[in-house]
Amino acid sequence: MGAERQGAGGVAGRAPAREKSTFAVTCSLLSQYLKEKKGGLEGLGGLGMSPPPPPPAPAGAFRPPTTMNLLSALDAPAAEEPNDAAKATPEEADGHDQQTAENPREAAAGEDEAQPLTIFYGRKVVVFDKFPPAKIKDLLQIANAGGYGVDRAGASAAPPSSQNSLSDMPIARRNSLHRFLEKRKGRITAKAPYQSSSPAGADASKQATGDKNSWLGLGQEVTVVKQEI
């Protein structure tokens, strides 16, 4: 079982070694955990099964793995449409996917009941008939902690709901700006006193720069913020 999980990366051959991901480790930990817990063994007929034949996808339709659905359903079961996050459309589902797509609905309805869980990883599919919902959050935390960006991938990989509305493709972000905005999220908390959105902070930072500029002896020609003459 462990052997089946390890090396099950979905990455084509050119991936560098560092991408032997924590998710692979997580999956093997998960299988170990479930072996230990008797309750979790119930209905774990899916564990170790060879992957089911992929369902014939309707042209242009794709449903993402439901990790994202489950997370949103657990966080906001009552108010929000749990489909918002990943925009799955259960009405499109056929057999196998019917089960997974309806998970958010079921999870919203009865959080205490063990639910079916499907994990897509690399080229393998694992199905758990009854996965305890209390452990879902743990699992997702572990997965997200791997820095895999699952949330983002899930949110962005919104499938086309039908052949008529391919509008569910989000507008893709430019890599450079995306990296900048991600870095900024960390930076804003780090440089709290110099937050440019607060007037006091902005004045303070401007003054500090003015001082630095004069100390540096910079003339008017060379200035500090990204600009070109």
Added chain:
Amino acid sequence: MGGEVPGPRLLSRALSFGGGGGVPEEALHLVFGYVDDPRDREAASLVCRRWHRIDALSRKHVTVGFCYAVEPARLLARFPRLESLALKGKPRAAMYGLIPEDWGAYAAPWVAQLAAPLECLKAVHLRRMTITDQDIAVLVRARGHMLQVLKLDKCSDFSTDALRLIARSCRSLRTLFLEECIIDDKGSEWLHELAVNNSVLVTLNFYMTDLKVEPSDLELLAKNCKSLLSLKMSDCDLSDLIGFLQTSKALQEFAGGSFSEVGEYTKYEKKLDLQYTLLTTEDHCQIIAKCPNLLVLEVRNVIGDRGLEVVADTCKKLRRLRIERGEDDPGQEEQGGVSQLGLTAVAVGCRELEYIAAYVSDITNGALESIGTFCKNLYDFRLVLLDQQKEITDLPLDNGVRALLRNCTKLRRFAFYLRPGGLSDVGLGYIGRYSGNIQYMLLGNVGESDNGLIQFAMGCTNLRKLELRSCCFSERALAVAVLQMPSLRYIWVQGYRASPTGQDLLLMARPFWNIEFAPPSPENVYRMMADGQPCVDNQAQVLAYYSLAGRRPDCPQWLVILHPA
């Protein structure tokens, strides 16, 4: 093509340039030396065999727009004395995380077949290609003594080891450009070696890379390279640069670091890039108000309509305006977001605009009409309608886009990315009918049905490169549309009514037309990018292009080549 017998009317003209009297070869060479524009060169090379040969021997620079369109050997055969080569690889969509890392665009065959035989080669520019340390070693071994310009532009798969080799071996290097490359950082010695070995460097750019360097090496570089005019670097702290900035005498251009502070500005500023700053709407207003001579302005949409009004009032000479997409969740940028108000103001105020690219939150036909009315010099217009706001003031944009296209007669590049309902089939037909001399288009979420696409295609006589995304068209309609566009040589599509095999695309099969299909697949969701980020899309993709090279020999296994079979 050269070699065809000219018609009777032209025969006498041809004879006057031909053998046995007429213009001597040397004179023709001299004249050709003054012809730089590639379009002029292309035209000249088609006059007769002689001119074709002279062009081939005297052409200094070639840009290969798509690396799979031609084989290196053919390029070498035609242009043996090339001095400067530019190669573009991955589709533009790679800049948006939509192309998996193992897609291709390998520099290896080019370097292997061209680096040594092109004895005059001194400038190399690769854009969106995959190049390894070994490839760079081959290039450097062959051309290092002569190399003056090396630009690796959004490339990946190499490390700082290669940079060390370049630094040691390319002592004539004037330009080292590495912007937005994914580089395996094994240490900062490369910069030290560059500083020690090079004294003629003019431009160094490792902007938007994650390379870590030592401030002392920067200072050494400034000291040894007296002609360093431009440095754009990766993130750093201002305090680390003090030594460098004090030492560099000739520096005119600088970018880098994580500046949130606002510097001093002069009224002579011509270019301003605020895309990677933490400035507020108010900051933008204050800065721009001091820059009446601005020619180029690049910002995020935090600039807001208010900031654009300042631009309109102040920057009367503005030629290029780019308004990028900032954070979707306003948070820090409450006043941000650009709409028809800001765009109209800019159109009215900045009549010299040649390039406008804007991510807008709202739009009207009127704003587009204003742009058409006032911005007569526009050659590149790109509009993306963001999807945050539910209600857009004025859709569809049929009339506005028609007015813009009819009035901006110099338009050559055009992008229009909307949402369902943003443009009807009639509007899409307008784009075709009034496409004029537009050579490149990106269209997203346009039209209502296949009819719109066909109407569009029938109008696009000069369109050479087309990108389509998130559209409702069928595979069959796509193929038929391609056949209607006589100048089309490259089309990229993602998000359409794809079949699992792409078989309807074969309707457009024809000689020299390569058709590549990436089937929709859940596995693609987790395909990794070089920087560790997942490739975000899983839709089917189509790439079709004219090629003299036949089938790609280096496809990843998930890519299906439909034609040639």
